[in-house]
Amino acid sequence: MTPDIISFGELLVEIMRKDVNVPHAAIGAVYRGPYPSGAPAIFIDSAARMSKPFKFTTGFIGVVGNDEFGLTIIHKLKLDGVDISQIRIENGKTTGIAFNQYNSDGSRKFIFAPGAAGDLSKMDFKSSYFSNVKVLHIMGSSLSISSSSREFCYEALKLAKKENPDVIISFDPNLRPEMLEIEKILDICKPILKHTDILLPSEEEATMLAQTKDSNKACQELLKQNIPLIVLKRGKAGCTVYSKDFESYRQISSYEVEELDPTGAGDSFDGAFIVSYLAGWDLIDAARFSNAVGALKVTHFGPIPNTTYNEVIEFMKHS
Numbered sequence: 001m002t003p004d005i006i007s008f009g010e011l012l013v014e015i016m017r018k019d020v021n022v023p024h025a026a027i028g029a030v031y032r033g034p035y036p037s038g039a040p041a042i043f044i045d046s047a048a049r050m051s052k053p054f055k056f057t058t059g060f061i062g063v064v065g066n067d068e069f070g071l072t073i074i075h076k077l078k079l080d081g082v083d084i085s086q087i088r089i090e091n092g093k094t095t096g097i098a099f100n101q102y103n104s105d106g107s108r109k110f111i112f113a114p115g116a117a118g119d120l121s122k123m124d125f126k127s128s129y130f131s132n133v134k135v136l137h138i139m140g141s142s143l144s145i146s147s148s149s150r151e152f153c154y155e156a157l158k159l160a161k162k163e164n165p166d167v168i169i170s171f172d173p174n175l176r177p178e179m180l181e182i183e184k185i186l187d188i189c190k191p192i193l194k195h196t197d198i199l200l201p202s203e204e205e206a207t208m209l210a211q212t213k214d215s216n217k218a219c220q221e222l223l224k225q226n227i228p229l230i231v232l233k234r235g236k237a238g239c240t241v242y243s244k245d246f247e248s249y250r251q252i253s254s255y256e257v258e259e260l261d262p263t264g265a266g267d268s269f270d271g272a273f274i275v276s277y278l279a280g281w282d283l284i285d286a287a288r289f290s291n292a293v294g295a296l297k298v299t300h301f302g303p304i305p306n307t308t309y310n311e312v313i314e315f316m317k318h319s
Contacts (some may be wrong), residue, residue, distance in 0.1 A: 001083045002132040003059030005047050005274060008156060009040035009142025009149060010117040011062040011087070012096040013069045014263065014303055020104045024111055034069055035302035036076040037098065038062070038117065039174050040139045042264040045304050046271025046293065047137075048081040052309050054279050059083035059129065061156075063119040069095035070116075076304060088124060090116040100263060106235075108263075118146030122155060133167055135274055136160040140174035140205075143188045154191055161195070168278070170198040172270050173205040182208060198277065199230045200270050206232055216240070219249070231273060231287060233266050238291050241283050252287040255295040255319045264303030269294035272312075292316045 013034035022029045036045075041060065048058040060082050064070030066089050073095065078084050096117025101109040120142070130136075136156065143150045160167045171192050175185050186208065193199075193209070199222060203215040210218035219230045219242045230242040238254035272293035276286035292315055296307045 001057065001059060001085060002129060003057040003083055004132060004134045005044070005051070005056055005058045005137065005278070006061070006130065006133050006135070006160070007040040007044040007047075007137040007139070008061035008120060008152065009139050010038040010096055010114075010145050011041050011064050011070070011073050012038040012098050012117055013072060014098045014100050016100045016261070016263070016302070017102060020102050022101065024099060024101050024109065031099070032301070034072055034097075035304070036073040037264065037303040038073075038096070039141045039172070039267050040137065041073065041077065042267035042303050043137055043139070043172070043271045044082050045077055045080050046268040047275050048077075048271075049307065050272045050275040050293065050309050050312070052081070054275065056134075056275060056278060057083065059086060061086040061120065061124055061129070063088045063090050063116045063124070065089070065093045065095040065116045066091045067095055069097070086124065086126060086129060088119075090119055093119065102261070102263070106262075114145060118149050120146075120152045121148035122152060124152065125155065125159070127159060127163075130156075130159050130163045133160050133164055135168045135170060135278060137170045137172070137270070137274060138192055139172050140185065140189060141176050143192070144176050144185055150188055157192065157195055168197045168274075169195050170200060170270070170274055171196040172200045172267070173209060175205050175208060193225065193227065196227050197229065198274070199227050200233065200266075200273065201230070202233050202235075202266060206230075216249070229283070231290075233269055233294075235262075235265075239269070239287050241287050243283060250284055250287075252284060252291060254291045255315070257295045257299050259298045261301045262298045265294040265297040267303075268297040268305070288316070292319070
């Protein structure tokens with residue numbers, strides 16, 4: 001299989017505090033899990049589920065340990081239609097684990113055990129896998145997790161461009177200070193930003209990338225750096241679309257839902273936006289659809305929901 005949409009990077013399970021504001025140090029407090037996770041895995045699973053009506057194919061390249069956690073991740077991706085032929089099972093290492101504490105102010109705190117999650121390297125390249133690539137999605141977390149994973153990201157970009165000069169490069173900065181210092185993260189993002197066609201940052205990430213305190217000014221500055229399309233993710237406030245085709249930016253409101261767990265909402269949004277963009281949708285319609293996917297995600301506990309394309313459309317009709 002040579003997929004239309006390819007992503008790669010860390011594969012994890014998340015072990016999540018059952019209740020908010022419960023610190024990891026609380027002895028005997030309850031965790032829930034394991035939940036298949038890893039930002040690029042959440043993205044590709046969302047893209048796979050939202051691709052069903054359009055018949056876009058999706059594939060993932062990554063590494064898990066030879067254990068039940070790894071099998072849980074692989075099973076979920078395969079169940080939802082992601083090609084998992086390029087996921088390597090590494091003997092002698094455990095699958096990556098992220099312990100997640102979520103707080104009522106919206107902040108999260110992780111304890112991260114990388115295991116095999118950062119073991120992606122040039123040995124995992126298969127040039128023929130990129131022969132039909134239409135979209136290559138890169139996550140900042142995959143740049144940050146290890147030097148070998150970072151080199152894979154850079155080489156994958158070069159290979160995708162070689163195989164298809166018109167390939168769309170989408171980039172979610174996904175800045176993770178718990179992995180590397182911000183200055184280092186910004187430095188390693190630069191080679192990706194030079195080739196980015198669609199940038200999908202949060203407000204905080206946009207201001208960090210542009211080194212300014214205002215997210216609107218940040219996105220306008222990033223547009224000047226030859227990034228054609230920026231979709232600023234604003235959580236409950238929806239998103240803002242910045243495009244060189246617009247005379248000004250467009251703000252798109254989100255949907256009101258009861259939040260259960262926001263983990264993975266941004267990555268789910270990414271997957272939906274890339275699919276609708278690839279399908280040729282109007283940018284505003286694509287943004288509304290992606291807002292709906294993100295909103296439905298937060299009603300589900302765990303990073304990767306089971307939401308289908310049809311469920312999203314029905315939700316939009318009645319919201």
